[in-house]
Amino acid sequence: MSLWEYANPVKFLALSARVQPVLWVASGLCISVGLIWGFFGTPDDFRQGSTVKIIYLHVPSALMAINAWFMMLVTSLIWLIRRHHVSALAAKAAAPVGLIMTLIALVTGAIWGQPMWGTWWAWDPRLTSFLILFLFYLGYIALWEAIEDPDTAADLTSILCLVGSVFAILSRYAVRFWNQGLHQGTSIPVATGGRTVSDVFFYPLVISMIGFGLLFLALVLYRTCTEIRVRRTRALLAREGQGA
Amino acid sequence: MRWLSFRSEAARAVTLTVRNLTIARGGLPVLSGLSFLLEPGQAMILRGPNGAGKTTLLRTLAGLQPPLAGEVSGADDTIAYAGHADGLKAMLSVSENLRFWADVFGQQRLDAALDAYRLRELEHRLAGTLSAGQKRRLGLSRLLVTGRPIWMLDEPTVSLDKDAVAMFAAAVKAHLGQGGSALIATHIDLGIEAETLDVGAYKADPNALSGASDEAFL
Amino acid sequence: MKALLKRDLMLALRAGGGFGLGLAFFLIVTVLVPFSVGPDPVLLTSIAPGVLWLGALLSCLLSLDRLLALDFEDGTLDLLATAPLPLEAALSVKALAHWLTTGLPLVVAAPVLGLMLNLAPAGYGWLVASLAVGTPALSVIGCFGAALTVGVKRGGLLMSLLVLPLYVPTLIFGAEAARRGAEGLDAMTPLILLAGLTSATIALMPFASAAVLRMTLR
Numbered sequence: 001m002s003l004w005e006y007a008n009p010v011k012f013l014a015l016s017a018r019v020q021p022v023l024w025v026a027s028g029l030c031i032s033v034g035l036i037w038g039f040f041g042t043p044d045d046f047r048q049g050s051t052v053k054i055i056y057l058h059v060p061s062a063l064m065a066i067n068a069w070f071m072m073l074v075t076s077l078i079w080l081i082r083r084h085h086v087s088a089l090a091a092k093a094a095a096p097v098g099l100i101m102t103l104i105a106l107v108t109g110a111i112w113g114q115p116m117w118g119t120w121w122a123w124d125p126r127l128t129s130f131l132i133l134f135l136f137y138l139g140y141i142a143l144w145e146a147i148e149d150p151d152t153a154a155d156l157t158s159i160l161c162l163v164g165s166v167f168a169i170l171s172r173y174a175v176r177f178w179n180q181g182l183h184q185g186t187s188i189p190v191a192t193g194g195r196t197v198s199d200v201f202f203y204p205l206v207i208s209m210i211g212f213g214l215l216f217l218a219l220v221l222y223r224t225c226t227e228i229r230v231r232r233t234r235a236l237l238a239r240e241g242q243g244a
Numbered sequence: 245m246r247w248l249s250f251r252s253e254a255a256r257a258v259t260l261t262v263r264n265l266t267i268a269r270g271g272l273p274v275l276s277g278l279s280f281l282l283e284p285g286q287a288m289i290l291r292g293p294n295g296a297g298k299t300t301l302l303r304t305l306a307g308l309q310p311p312l313a314g315e316v317s318g319a320d321d322t323i324a325y326a327g328h329a330d331g332l333k334a335m336l337s338v339s340e341n342l343r344f345w346a347d348v349f350g351q352q353r354l355d356a357a358l359d360a361y362r363l364r365e366l367e368h369r370l371a372g373t374l375s376a377g378q379k380r381r382l383g384l385s386r387l388l389v390t391g392r393p394i395w396m397l398d399e400p401t402v403s404l405d406k407d408a409v410a411m412f413a414a415a416v417k418a419h420l421g422q423g424g425s426a427l428i429a430t431h432i433d434l435g436i437e438a439e440t441l442d443v444g445a446y447k448a449d450p451n452a453l454s455g456a457s458d459e460a461f462l
Numbered sequence: 463m464k465a466l467l468k469r470d471l472m473l474a475l476r477a478g479g480g481f482g483l484g485l486a487f488f489l490i491v492t493v494l495v496p497f498s499v500g501p502d503p504v505l506l507t508s509i510a511p512g513v514l515w516l517g518a519l520l521s522c523l524l525s526l527d528r529l530l531a532l533d534f535e536d537g538t539l540d541l542l543a544t545a546p547l548p549l550e551a552a553l554s555v556k557a558l559a560h561w562l563t564t565g566l567p568l569v570v571a572a573p574v575l576g577l578m579l580n581l582a583p584a585g586y587g588w589l590v591a592s593l594a595v596g597t598p599a600l601s602v603i604g605c606f607g608a609a610l611t612v613g614v615k616r617g618g619l620l621m622s623l624l625v626l627p628l629y630v631p632t633l634i635f636g637a638e639a640a641r642r643g644a645e646g647l648d649a650m651t652p653l654i655l656l657a658g659l660t661s662a663t664i665a666l667m668p669f670a671s672a673a674v675l676r677m678t679l680r
Contacts, residue, residue, distance in 0.1 A: 163628070174635060175634065324544075336472065348466065348545045
């Protein structure tokens, strides 16, 4: 049984109906456990106080923001090569989720940085790259909305995603060059994920990350199903209009 | 720079073969099972009600959109397409407009085009100052500088008066005489000996999916 | 290809405002800056390279939507798509024409505007060099953005939203080169990075732009 079977919209809807409830429950659990444990069950950091706890929102959302774009890249390629509609619609569905994740990452990043930097926003390379990613998401979503024919929209946004990915990577290096210079190290502590964080913070973080991942999957599946139903309605109406 | 300059000045004789073609507009199939031959020296008139798919057929054969199914042979670099829009730049003169297209298609002489549509006296007028009929004559004369054997025309006689229609018919006859062919969608009797193709006979069944783009959703 | 270049240049020259509009905008933006940040010469000196780069970038953006939209509306793009010229080449030529009529004049005007913003003497050479190297990239990337929005009504704003994030690397390297040069530091690193970026985009973007255009014309 190949994964490509689910390129068929009807089969995809069926699979999604079975899988979604599990995902929603699992993600709800993981996120609740992760956040509650993280916020209330861990000690304050001696240097950063309790604001470091924002890491339980910031790191998972930042991770998902990037993963969402990567998923859109893969599904866009599948659309361009194999013309599976479900793939194109999945990319369309994932974009707003990625946008919100990026927004959460930006806001939590600013909240985290405020006590340290003294301002609500600083042009730290990491945050700046996420800001650029936010703009890419906005453009991608806007293009989907602007093109009338759904297949042409899928084609154009796929190319935009490809080109955008290249420029997003380029921008990351350009931004690092712009703020830190090519050979200086980072002087501001930034979110680095679990490895440099001591164990007591680590487990809630991992659980939170898994929770966000499951939430992402659930949201994308849900939205993709909606998009599929919209296309189906359109197709039925079009046939009716032509047949009459 | 001349791309693909193996083309010679004289029109090459090419037969357009269409086999079992299915074409779509907006993702929905509009014509299916269409087959015909267009031989050198032959003209064919496309008839059918508005919205039947004549424009879509011409655009598909010209290479602007892919067909859903079927084969077309003899269409590589042999077709000169003239659609509803004339492709004229208002700020360029008549001869500058023609010169541009001649250069793009690798041809040299503008005389035949200018004379066939009596554009000589308008040669240096800016295209933006021409009347609708004159603009259409200029748009049609463009076909004569492409050097391509198969002409595909979509409602060419819009805004042409009786004299201009006669000019157009004469140009088509001359083209056919040289071994070229023409596929014309028109409601008007041009006085040219031509077969008629009624696209209404090939209307695609809306409930048959035949590779429509949203087939997967139904 | 030469024919297309000649035509686009002619059109830009004649369509009143082709050349001048970008330059005028560049001038206006430069003039507005002291009004918004105050006339302190020291402040102006420190922000001059960046502001001039930003002004040049925005001026390039302004003239982009005319790049393809006009040709789309009058049917020229359809005809170019059926011509023997590869669409990639046609788009490269159009981007070149855009640079010659918009980017290049900006490069020439920049030192004059630098005077108004009290640009440091060491900075003039680097400003011109970075703009000369960077503005071609702005044209080719802009061409991609124009291709994406060519069929969209009032697509200008959407095009800006799509193109400006793509401009970020070019702006960063270009402005950095201008800034370091103005401060008397060695600016070769960003300049070389910029050159690499420009070369890569000139080579690769036309393929993306042509693919997008074919999809839209379908």
